[in-house]
Amino acid sequence: MGDQLARAEDFEKKAEKKLKGWGLFGSKYEDASDLFDKAANAYKLAKSWDQAGAAYVKLANCHLKLDSKHEAANAYADAAHCYKKTNIKESVSCLEQSVNLFMDLGRLNMSARYYKEIAELYEQEQNLEQAISYYEKAADLFQSEEVTTSSNQCKQKIAQFAAQLEQYQKAIVIYEEIARHSLNNNLLKYGVKGHLLNAGICQLCKGDVVAINNALDRYQELDPTFSGTREYKLLADLSSAIDEEDAAKFTDAVKEFDSMTRLDSWKTTLLLRVKEAMKAKELEDDDDLT
Structure with a gap:
């Protein structure tokens, strides 16, 4: 490790010296870029990630002087991958530079x-x-x-x-759009019921029973096989539990589905939000009666 670090620092010093010295414009930057590349590699072998990232940025600058945008973009990406281990902000900044150059190149x-x-x-x-x-x-x-x-x-x-940020409508539009496009693709159509389930759970989070039932009708029109799935049954059962303000029925429907197909943490989190909202409404209704 120590040997690699010493080698890296040596390469970097030689590169800096090349840049400060005289010489033909192009060859000066070509020689320096070769040395910065060696320095960056040696820093990587020494696991000195910040110094490796900085060497790659210097390499990118040499490539830009030589008008080699493609090589510069790659060097910025290499810098980003080194910084990723120690400095997220620098990593993002280098990736942005890389993106801008690649965009220019089409x-x-x-x-x-x-x-x-x-x-x-x-x-x-x-x-x-x-x-x-x-x-x-x-x-x-x-x-x-x-x-x-x-x-x-x-x-x-x-x-x-x-959906995690409670922007449910935005999530619904995306899931429905992906489901619609997936229907016409033999490889993707098996995922349709999953996308519609996700959209439906976001509908439940909005708490509008009429909108939920309209959505279920729409999903059935979109994919006539959907109403025969366990995903559809779950959404329909949860919708009627919300309509009847029956938290126990809601829990049972979730448990039944989960016993056959494990619900991931995202779905569980959103369904808990729906259940909490039901409980809050129950308390409100109780207050109104007293």
């Missing part, structure tokens, strides 16, 4: 990939608003490049976080 697929990576970093930090913002940018670019699967993955993340 490499939208690469730009989308790195927007998605920024979104994942914000997700890791539990900054859901920023995560949504970058997943949206990634989804749009993937869509424009017709990479539908990646676009849908990003959209599902947006819907998931929107």
Whole structure:
């Protein structure tokens, strides 16, 4: 480790010296970029991530001087991947630089990939608003490049976080849209009932029984097989439990479904919100009677 660190520092000093020295404009930056690349690699081997990231940024600057945007974009991405281990803010900043260069080059697929990576970093930090913002940018670019699967993955993340932030209508629109598009695709159509279940749970969170029942009718029109599924039965049972203000019936329906198909933590969290709202309404009604 110590040897690698010493090697890295040596390469970096030589690179800086090249930049300060005389020489033909191009060759000076080419020589320095080669040395910064070696320095960054040695820093990585020494697990000195901040210094590796900084060396890659210097490498990117050399490439920009040589008007090699593609290489500069890659160097910024390499810097971001080093910073990811120690400094999320720097990592995001380098990925942004990389995206901007790839956008200039018309490499939208690469730009989308790195927007998605920024979104994942914000997700890791539990900054859901920023995560949504970058997943949206990634989804749009993937869509424009017709990479539908990646676009849908990003959209599902947006819907998931929107619901967590109580932006239920936004989540509903996305889940319904994905379900609609998936129906015509043999590989994706098996996931339709799952998307409609997610949309339905978001409808339940809004607490409007009429809207829930209208949505169930709409889902049945969209996919005639839906009413024969356990997902439909769960939503219908929960809807009538809310209508009847019957918390026990609500719990039983959830338990019955969960015993056959495990509910993930996202669904469980949202269904708990619905149940809490039912309890709060019950207390309100009791107060009104006294």
